[in-house]
Amino acid sequence: MDNVKLLDVAIIGGGPAGLSAALILGRARKQVSVIDEGRPRNAVTREAHGFLTRDGISPSEFRGIAKEQLSNYPSVTLAEDSVVSIEGEDGRFLLKTTQGMTITSRKLLFAVGMKDRPLDIPGLSEVYGKSAFVCPYCDGWELKDEPLVVISRGAALMHFAPLLSGWTKRFVVCTNGPDELSEAEREELRNHQVPLFDSSIRSINSSAGMVKQVVLEDGTTLPCTGIFFKPELVPGSDLPQSLGCRVSEAGVVSVDEFGKTSVPGIYAAGDATSQMHQAIAAAASGAIAAASVNNELNKEAWLRE
Structure with a gap:
């Protein structure tokens, strides 16, 4: 990736929700980057279950297959990095990362999940x-x-x-x-x-x-x-809340049925938006949010023409 990147959608978080969203948006020909720090919550898990066609797969193999399939879509890039700040508004969000990347994106999709607080x-x-x-x-x-x-x-x-x-x-x-x-x-x-x-x-x-x-x-x-x-969970990132997204006392980002947060141009999916922490549910919510943000982008482009 170059030091400056212009995107349609910046996806923050590369678990099942973020990768699923990237697949939908890549197939919709949108310029997308998945920015993930590479420290998944399920890294300690030997096998993931309940995901049809992938029952018993290791989380690392699941991510490897997903990334291989995403490589078929040239508008999708993956970056092992962390977003440290975001400013701007719908249509033009400015992101900065720990590795010095500056990203401008029309929309944001948070798939930051939750993290375990050590017991x-x-x-x-x-x-x-x-x-x-x-x-x-x-x-x-x-x-x-x-x-x-x-x-x-x-x-x-x-x-x-x-x-x-x-x-x-x-x-x-x-x-x-x-x-x-x-x-x-x-x-x-x-x-x-x-x-x-x-x-x-x-x-x-x-x-x-x-x-x-x-x-x-x-x-x-x-x-x-x-x-x-029973784990004690904390949000995977405080960025949604810092941008004004409505968040529950449990740290869950409030979204509508299409993954829209309370802030225009910002979407969220996966474990960050639910207390049902299953990989297949996270992937589904990522796909739904991606379709919703793609519809919004297409409608905006249609009205500009």
């Missing part, structure tokens, strides 16, 4: 993505009928426990501190034979990434072959 649980990082997961739709099949430990509490737990029961009934709950439950909720768990432990976690013992047991501060040992836990 202060000894041993969790060693098993994350190998035998500890966050989404049963992605990894529940591999752990069906296995003895599991669920690390969660409060309302999130009372949503997750019934959900996980479709894959296995053999799980216990560790709240890693106060459970934040009502007595009625505790009774509900007891009625479904779900043991509840509120002692803090001392350690997660594992071998080669495969969990063996969770040890609590009170000395309780919970043998298991897998863990599901």
Whole structure:
């Protein structure tokens, strides 16, 4: 890429949403660049699941296939870089990157996803993505009928426990501190034979990434072959909010059904816009947002002629 680039759409983020958007826009003959720092959230994951025709693929192979297919479209470029500032407005946004790139783009599409805030649980990082997961739709099949430990509490737990029961009934709950439950909720768990432990976690013992047991501060040992836990997520970038895009308390960018944010000319897609964090859903939302921004660009060009 040159030091200055003029684009129809700058796509910030190169996960399933951003790459899917680039494919749609490349096929629509738009000048597009996907700007991604190269540190995907699912880098720790061995396999991605639930994506038809790609079930069980590694995230790195998924991205490799996507980039190979995008190479067929000369109007699409990929840059491993980070956007550090954006100014301007609909029709002319000025972006600057850490590598000194200056980009002018008519539209923006944020596909920045979410990032995990490190959890202060000894041993969790060693098993994350190998035998500890966050989404049963992605990894529940591999752990069906296995003895599991669920690390969660409060309302999130009372949503997750019934959900996980479709894959296995053999799980216990560790709240890693106060459970934040009502007595009625505790009774509900007891009625479904779900043991509840509120002692803090001392350690997660594992071998080669495969969990063996969770040890609590009170000395309780919970043998298991897998863990599901509630992650603490933060937005992948604060740029949408800095540009005035409406963002929820959870950091989710508010968009309409076509991926439009509250700021003209700015779109968003993927995990940054939803709490349903599945690759296939992110790719779909990227395609929808790309079609919407392409329609907007074509209509604007039509009216100028």
